[in-house]
Amino acid sequence: MTISDLSLEALRGVDVSQLHYLELGTLSLEVSGVLPGASLAYETWGTLNADASNAVLVQHALTGSSHAAQGESAQPGWWQELVGPGKAVDTEKYFVVAANILGGCYGSTGPSSIAPDGEPWGSRFPFLTLRDSVQAEARLADALGITRWHAVIGGSMGGARALEWAVSFPERVLHAIVLAACAASTAEQIALAQTQILAIQQDPRYQGGDYYQDDPPLNGLGLARRIAHISYRSESELAARFGRQAQQGELPVSAQRAGQLRLQRYQVESYLDHKAAKLSQIFDPNSYLTLTEALMSHDLGRGRGGLRAALERTSGVRFSLAAVSSDRLYLPSQMAELAAALPKPVQVHQITSEIGHDGFLTETAQIAALIAQSGF
Amino acid sequence: MTISDLSLEALRGVDVSQLHYLELGTLSLEVSGVLPGASLAYETWGTLNADASNAVLVQHALTGSSHAAQGESAQPGWWQELVGPGKAVDTEKYFVVAANILGGCYGSTGPSSIAPDGEPWGSRFPFLTLRDSVQAEARLADALGITRWHAVIGGSMGGARALEWAVSFPERVLHAIVLAACAASTAEQIALAQTQILAIQQDPRYQGGDYYQDDPPLNGLGLARRIAHISYRSESELAARFGRQAQQGELPVSAQRAGQLRLQRYQVESYLDHKAAKLSQIFDPNSYLTLTEALMSHDLGRGRGGLRAALERTSGVRFSLAAVSSDRLYLPSQMAELAAALPKPVQVHQITSEIGHDGFLTETAQIAALIAQSGF
Numbered sequence: 032m033t034i035s036d037l038s039l040e041a042l043r044g045v046d047v048s049q050l051h052y053l054e055l056g057t058l059s060l061e062v063s064g065v066l067p068g069a070s071l072a073y074e075t076w077g078t079l080n081a082d083a084s085n086a087v088l089v090q091h092a093l094t095g096s097s098h099a100a101q102g103e104s105a106q107p108g109w110w111q112e113l114v115g116p117g118k119a120v121d122t123e124k125y126f127v128v129a130a131n132i133l134g135g136c137y138g139s140t141g142p143s144s145i146a147p148d149g150e151p152w153g154s155r156f157p158f159l160t161l162r163d164s165v166q167a168e169a170r171l172a173d174a175l176g177i178t179r180w181h182a183v184i185g186g187s188m189g190g191a192r193a194l195e196w197a198v199s200f201p202e203r204v205l206h207a208i209v210l211a212a213c214a215a216s217t218a219e220q221i222a223l224a225q226t227q228i229l230a231i232q233q234d235p236r237y238q239g240g241d242y243y244q245d246d247p248p249l250n251g252l253g254l255a256r257r258i259a260h261i262s263y264r265s266e267s268e269l270a271a272r273f274g275r276q277a278q279q280g281e282l283p284v285s286a287q288r289a290g291q292l293r294l295q296r297y298q299v300e301s302y303l304d305h306k307a308a309k310l311s312q313i314f315d316p317n318s319y320l321t322l323t324e325a326l327m328s329h330d331l332g333r334g335r336g337g338l339r340a341a342l343e344r345t346s347g348v349r350f351s352l353a354a355v356s357s358d359r360l361y362l363p364s365q366m367a368e369l370a371a372a373l374p375k376p377v378q379v380h381q382i383t384s385e386i387g388h389d390g391f392l393t394e395t396a397q398i399a400a401l402i403a404q405s406g407f
Numbered sequence: 408m409t410i411s412d413l414s415l416e417a418l419r420g421v422d423v424s425q426l427h428y429l430e431l432g433t434l435s436l437e438v439s440g441v442l443p444g445a446s447l448a449y450e451t452w453g454t455l456n457a458d459a460s461n462a463v464l465v466q467h468a469l470t471g472s473s474h475a476a477q478g479e480s481a482q483p484g485w486w487q488e489l490v491g492p493g494k495a496v497d498t499e500k501y502f503v504v505a506a507n508i509l510g511g512c513y514g515s516t517g518p519s520s521i522a523p524d525g526e527p528w529g530s531r532f533p534f535l536t537l538r539d540s541v542q543a544e545a546r547l548a549d550a551l552g553i554t555r556w557h558a559v560i561g562g563s564m565g566g567a568r569a570l571e572w573a574v575s576f577p578e579r580v581l582h583a584i585v586l587a588a589c590a591a592s593t594a595e596q597i598a599l600a601q602t603q604i605l606a607i608q609q610d611p612r613y614q615g616g617d618y619y620q621d622d623p624p625l626n627g628l629g630l631a632r633r634i635a636h637i638s639y640r641s642e643s644e645l646a647a648r649f650g651r652q653a654q655q656g657e658l659p660v661s662a663q664r665a666g667q668l669r670l671q672r673y674q675v676e677s678y679l680d681h682k683a684a685k686l687s688q689i690f691d692p693n694s695y696l697t698l699t700e701a702l703m704s705h706d707l708g709r710g711r712g713g714l715r716a717a718l719e720r721t722s723g724v725r726f727s728l729a730a731v732s733s734d735r736l737y738l739p740s741q742m743a744e745l746a747a748a749l750p751k752p753v754q755v756h757q758i759t760s761e762i763g764h765d766g767f768l769t770e771t772a773q774i775a776a777l778i779a780q781s782g783f
Contacts, residue, residue, distance in 0.1 A: 062660055062661055062662055063661075063662040064662060157662065158660075158661065158662055158663070160660065215651055216651065217642070217645070217646050217650075217651070218642075218645035218646050218648070218649040218650055218651065218673070218674075218675040219637065219642045219645045219646065219675075221651070221673045221675050221676065222633075222637050222645060222675045222676070222679055223637060225633065225669065225672075225673075225675075225676045225679060226630060226633050226634050226637070226679075228669060229626075229630050229633070229669075230606065230609075230630060232669075233606075233609075233610065233626050233627065233630060234609065235611045250605075250609050251609065254602060254605050254606060254609060257598075257601065257602050257605070258602050258634060261595065261598050261599060261602070266593070266594075266595045266735075266738065269593070269594035269595045269598060270593050270594050270595065272594070273594040274593075274594055275591055275592065275593070275594065275597070275706060283703065283704070284438055284534075284536065284704045284709065285438055285439075285534065286438055286439040286440060286533065286534055287534070293601065293604060293605075293608075296601075297594070297597045297601075297703070298594075299594040299595075299597050299598045299601075300597065300598070300601045303598055303601060303602075327659065327673070328659070328660045330651060333660070359642075359735070362642065
């Protein structure tokens with residue numbers, strides 16, 4: 032698979048026909064100097080009203096994309112049940128924007144993009160923080176004529192991006208609706224991220240990040256995805272769905288193991304294999320690294336005198352916070368700590384779910400109710 | 408590093424001078440035919456009494472060894488504070504035996520051992536179950552003249568081995584003291600195990616398992632160890648110890664990341680790197696795979712009509728069960744399920760600890776109290 036194949040694969044995850052592009056020129060980065068020739072790819076639904084007061088920014092998670100909703104596209108969005116005409120984020124009422132994050136592989140400038148010298152960025156792509164992505168999105172808001180978002184909303188890394196928006200540009204965010212996220216990546220989140228990074232970097236196809244003329248390190252990406260996916264689900268959900276069942280036609284307790292890759296699997300292994308294969312078809316390993324490192328850097332208080340001082344400036348922002356009851360990656364207690372540190376503490380809503388972290392994607396009815404409650 | 412270097416490194420983990428060996432000849436395996444030329448390496452402390460009624464079998468965990476206690480050796484054992492003269496497992500009173508598990512790399516026959524054809528087993532080493540290791544240990548008990556163990560005791564995989572002893576040979580076990588284990592490996596435990604297996608098998612040095620003439624896949628082993636180690640500790644312990652601190656002299660939020668291995672680290676990453684490096688010096692990756700797959704196969708009820716039917720036969724065994732309060736790999740609820748399935752249900756003791764699963768190694772005072780309570 033070459034770079035062009037990978038890009039095509041990647042772009043299958045979004046409907047290219049719906050993508051808009053904004054050229055940002057040279058972008059100043061928080062700690063990495065400048066990124067020249069940057070652009071953002073984004074999608075929109077609905078119509079901006081005359082005073083530009085009905086704009087909503089929907090922020091995707093680590094491996095998500097701008098394709099939050101279907102729109103004219105044939106392909107359903109990742110928050111299909113929440114974003115659309117008459118839905119919780121009503122595209123007949125709101126002008127909804129979703130940008131592919133800087134550093135990703137769905138059209139915004141990332142490691143697989145062509146640098147000014149005509150070669151893919153690869154290993155030369157700069158370290159990014161979530162603040163860099165928010166700065167880029169602020170330029171998008173400027174270009175669209177949006178002085179203040181009616182709401183910025185997201186879950187997981189999308190929640191961290193929404194929080195960073197509220198702290199970076201409090202005057203530009205009326206509602207911040209944040210699901211399954213926290214104020215700063217924790218030691219455990221960093222630890223799990225490191226294993227995912229190493230899974231990719233230890234793949235011999237990684238070649239230090241300059242693999243675009245050859246096969247990309249998809250085995251490594253697949254392993255990273257498996258590690259991550261376990262953390263996205265709950266123990267009890269995996270137990271209930273899979274237990275110790277063997278994959279159909281396979282014999283995990285048999286003489287056939289020796290020296291082979293796992294061809295005789297338990298059902299939960301087949302499930303993880305499927306998740307790995309699926310992501311490997313649509314995601315660039317370098318983007319996975321770049322965004323994982325950006326998420327590791329997530330810390331609202333960094334360079335701002337700590338969390339409480341950073342949040343002081345958000346007194347004009349209306350926060351709605353929700354945690355998934357069974358989330359073991361972004362613990363409900365971490366959301367409670369964030370809530371308590373706000374200038375006007377709010378109560379954290381609980382999304383009741385057995386699924387774990389991924390509840391921010393699956394529990395759409397509860398999220399719709401939360402959005403309705405937010406006064407949004 | 409060649410096979411001989413690796414063996415030497417591995418053997419540094421135990422005091423070779425204390426190792427005894429028992430030749431088992433050809434061993435019949437549960438599902439993989441036979442293992443010819445098998446032997447067990449073991450250590451003992453104390454003296455077997457005249458009626459052989461004071462023998463205690465201490466079972467090590469996944470990467471542990473027979474070196475549970477110091478004895479004459481200069482090197483402390485992994486349960487140093489529990490096994491020794493006057494300690495909870497009193498070697499002045501009991502004859503204590505610890506065997507290196509079949510399939511390991513501390514002297515018992517494993518993948519790095521020389522097969523009958525003069526070459527290392529490597530990829531040809533058979534798939535083993537924990538029942539196979541217990542069968543081998545029963546031959547050791549026979550050879551030592553031990554008809555019935557006064558106690559079999561272990562935590563984590565050592566706990567699974569103790570349980571399998573109680574079910575395989577209920578008439579040969581008086582007390583079974585089981586810590587931080589469960590009746591059958593769960594979907595999540597299997598899922599985490601798969602990621603660790605792939606981490607090793609995707610290392611280019613793995614060579615299908617036949618790497619003994621070359622460098623072993625230690626990067627893969629190190630990654631497997633990191634994934635495992637996160638599951639051995641608790642979120643709160645990692646947060647309290649490391650938080651988001653940078654490793655001294657390193658700048659994880661800096662321009663220096665691009666395309667490099669993680670040289671600019673958070674402190675928790677350095678901690679995981681250390682754990683990975685340490686295991687890579689003393690453990691054979693093929694043994695890690697073999698034992699991980701054996702642990703995945705752990706299921707007391709397999710082929711025995713289910714868990715309750717399997718446990719029926721243990722009515723003469725006195726069980727003492729304990730779970731670590733913060734264990735997220737072997738959940739206290741799983742131990743409670745096991746306890747409830749016993750023919751005479753027992754109450755599960757709680758080892759109160761913030762550390763997580765590794766509490767079975769660190770909370771020695773509570774474990775000593777538990778052993779004392781057991782009437783052992």
